[in-house]
Amino acid sequence: MIAFVNNEFIEAENASLGLTDLSIQRGYGIFDFFRTSNHIPLFLDNYLDRFFNSASLLRLQVPHSREDLKQIITEMISRNKIADSAFRLILTGGYSPDYYEVSSPNFFILQQPVQLPDKKKFDQGIKIILHEYMRDFPQVKSTNYLVGVYLQHKVQQHKADDVLYFKDGNILEFPRSNVFAVTKEGTVITPAENVLQGITRMKVLEVARKLYAVEERAITVDELKNAVEVFLTSTTKRIIPVLAVDNVKVGDGKPGEITTSLYNAFLEMEKINL
Amino acid sequence: MIAFVNNEFIEAENASLGLTDLSIQRGYGIFDFFRTSNHIPLFLDNYLDRFFNSASLLRLQVPHSREDLKQIITEMISRNKIADSAFRLILTGGYSPDYYEVSSPNFFILQQPVQLPDKKKFDQGIKIILHEYMRDFPQVKSTNYLVGVYLQHKVQQHKADDVLYFKDGNILEFPRSNVFAVTKEGTVITPAENVLQGITRMKVLEVARKLYAVEERAITVDELKNAVEVFLTSTTKRIIPVLAVDNVKVGDGKPGEITTSLYNAFLEMEKINL
Numbered sequence: 001m002i003a004f005v006n007n008e009f010i011e012a013e014n015a016s017l018g019l020t021d022l023s024i025q026r027g028y029g030i031f032d033f034f035r036t037s038n039h040i041p042l043f044l045d046n047y048l049d050r051f052f053n054s055a056s057l058l059r060l061q062v063p064h065s066r067e068d069l070k071q072i073i074t075e076m077i078s079r080n081k082i083a084d085s086a087f088r089l090i091l092t093g094g095y096s097p098d099y100y101e102v103s104s105p106n107f108f109i110l111q112q113p114v115q116l117p118d119k120k121k122f123d124q125g126i127k128i129i130l131h132e133y134m135r136d137f138p139q140v141k142s143t144n145y146l147v148g149v150y151l152q153h154k155v156q157q158h159k160a161d162d163v164l165y166f167k168d169g170n171i172l173e174f175p176r177s178n179v180f181a182v183t184k185e186g187t188v189i190t191p192a193e194n195v196l197q198g199i200t201r202m203k204v205l206e207v208a209r210k211l212y213a214v215e216e217r218a219i220t221v222d223e224l225k226n227a228v229e230v231f232l233t234s235t236t237k238r239i240i241p242v243l244a245v246d247n248v249k250v251g252d253g254k255p256g257e258i259t260t261s262l263y264n265a266f267l268e269m270e271k272i273n274l
Numbered sequence: 275m276i277a278f279v280n281n282e283f284i285e286a287e288n289a290s291l292g293l294t295d296l297s298i299q300r301g302y303g304i305f306d307f308f309r310t311s312n313h314i315p316l317f318l319d320n321y322l323d324r325f326f327n328s329a330s331l332l333r334l335q336v337p338h339s340r341e342d343l344k345q346i347i348t349e350m351i352s353r354n355k356i357a358d359s360a361f362r363l364i365l366t367g368g369y370s371p372d373y374y375e376v377s378s379p380n381f382f383i384l385q386q387p388v389q390l391p392d393k394k395k396f397d398q399g400i401k402i403i404l405h406e407y408m409r410d411f412p413q414v415k416s417t418n419y420l421v422g423v424y425l426q427h428k429v430q431q432h433k434a435d436d437v438l439y440f441k442d443g444n445i446l447e448f449p450r451s452n453v454f455a456v457t458k459e460g461t462v463i464t465p466a467e468n469v470l471q472g473i474t475r476m477k478v479l480e481v482a483r484k485l486y487a488v489e490e491r492a493i494t495v496d497e498l499k500n501a502v503e504v505f506l507t508s509t510t511k512r513i514i515p516v517l518a519v520d521n522v523k524v525g526d527g528k529p530g531e532i533t534t535s536l537y538n539a540f541l542e543m544e545k546i547n548l
Contacts, residue, residue, distance in 0.1 A: 003293070016290035017298060019277070019382060024291060024364070026419035027301030058424060088373075090298070093423065099362075100419070100450075101426060108293060133410075136421050145300035145374070146418045147410050149367065150332060152375060176374075 002079045004072050004109040012110060021106055022093025028102065029092040029143040030054040033235055035114055036085045039077050040274050044070070046199045051089055054140045060091050060105050076111050086114040086236060090143070117237055122263060125243035125255055126161035129154065130221065134167040138194040148175030162232070167194065170218045177234035180204065181219060181227035182258045192216035200233040207265040212258060229256030239263045276353045278346050278383040280337070286384060295380055296367025302376065303366040303417040304328040307509055309388055310359045313351050314548045318344070320473045325363055328414045334365050334379050350385050360388040360510060364417070391511055396537060399517035399529055400435035403428065404495065408441040412468040422449030436506070441468065444492045448506055454478065455493060456503035456532045466490040474507040481539040486532060503530030513537040
């Protein structure tokens with residue numbers, strides 16, 4: 001497997017960072033994460049937009065142009081030959097002489113095989129728990145998952161599959177996914193602020209607007225618990241129904257009609273873009 | 275310079291981590307930081323206590339016993355021959371196959387020369403600004419400094435030297451130091467909760483209790499702004515007077531009497547422990 005580190009392609013197993021890098025020392029880094037289907041990147045421009053935006057918000061300079069990045073990605077696709085894969089672009093604060101000030105960034109790209117959940121996994125859905133927390137820079141895809149990784153223990157203790165953050169009574173996002181709900185009136189709703197602007201979230205909003213009433217707005221925990229359907233969106237999961245919140249069934253405990261129709265519409269949209 | 279990585283001593287410049295380490299991918303790591311004076315570690319047991327405590331709170335296993343760590347440190351002191359140095363022990367979430375779940379931790383120790391501020395730097399003091407923020411696990415010395423590193427830009431814009439966090443009207447800590455104040459009545463006060471339990475903070479409290487009334491408790495921003503003396507404590511700075519908060523002079527804008535007496539008492543305590 002070939003990785004790209006700073007300016008060169010190298011064997012992924014030999015790829016490393018020196019210990020003074022600010023991602024190791026101070027958790028200062030951003031990344032992005034997209035996938036390929038049958039060797040073709042999906043929604044690449046949207047992911048690159050977000051990557052450059054995250055970098056800019058944390059005052060890091062991406063050391064390659066968008067066109068260069070696309071060429072590097074194309075070369076990795078052709079050399080690694082993984083049809084269905086996920087690409088991870090990471091940009092760090094660089095080697096910092098004083099272990100604190102941002103320096104010349106380190107940049108690398110990793111590719112890995114990825115298997116998306118099938119229809120059976122969709123039908124099984126997931127159970128989630130809630131936890132009060134808001135990420136430090138919600139609009140930035142930073143490498144700071146201290147709370148998310150820590151909470152894996154709590155998720156497992158509760159025999160749940162994921163944890164949904166809320167803050168001051170409003171739901172926000174999962175550590176690695178966005179959340180949607182469907183109201184009794186059939187309106188598709190998702191939190192508007194203080195969440196990462198997920199690319200799958202954006203695409204699901206696009207297809208949802210053609211089919212249903214859609215609202216991006218604040219959603220209380222109570223509203224979530226009274227929703228008739230709840231689902232998550234993520235790059236590697238597309239859409240997964242949430243069938244229980246804190247052990248209370250959502251709707252009738254099965255994937256809802258609107259969730260299923262959005263899932264099918266999203267699969268169609270994917271095909272058009274591949 | 276020799277570093278210690280997992281189980282071996284290696285040249286620091288060759289020390290590295292593979293890119294799947296959770297400190298790089300997810301900012302999941304803890305560390306500690308102590309210094310040596312004339313080749314002798316200062317308050318080592320206190321720092322090791324805190325290191326093991328941080329690891330335990332984030333459910334990471336330190337792969338060496340306390341006695342082993344002391345032997346490794348002793349060997350680095352004898353091989354690197356840096357009289358006045360800082361040691362950095364880092365423990366990460368390890369190489370994670372799924373880039374998220376904690377794995378077998380990576381552990382390393384770095385040593386670097388350090389120069390402590392002299393009496394002139396003490397007399398110059400520092401200017402600080404305030405910023406609303408509380409760290410995610412205040413009692414853990416994690417590697418997450420995303421906000422602190424980001425705020426360096428704001429600190430420089432305001433021609434200040436550091437930034438003090440507050441939350442819900444109460445002051446907390448600097449990104450890398452603790453804060454103390456002296457009230458009009460001559461009581462030495464420092465925040466009790468939601469801050470890292472600094473080792474220098476602990477030692478300054480010890481010497482302060484012999485000389486003055488001391489209170490560990492919640493301190494409002496207003497109380498800070500009305501304090502007659504303010505200072506910070508840190509491993510590599512000992513005690514530094516804060517002479518301005520948000521451009522408003524503290525006391526008469528010079529290092530205060532109590533701050534100075536604590537600084538002298540701390541230097542005495544250091545000598546006894548070396």
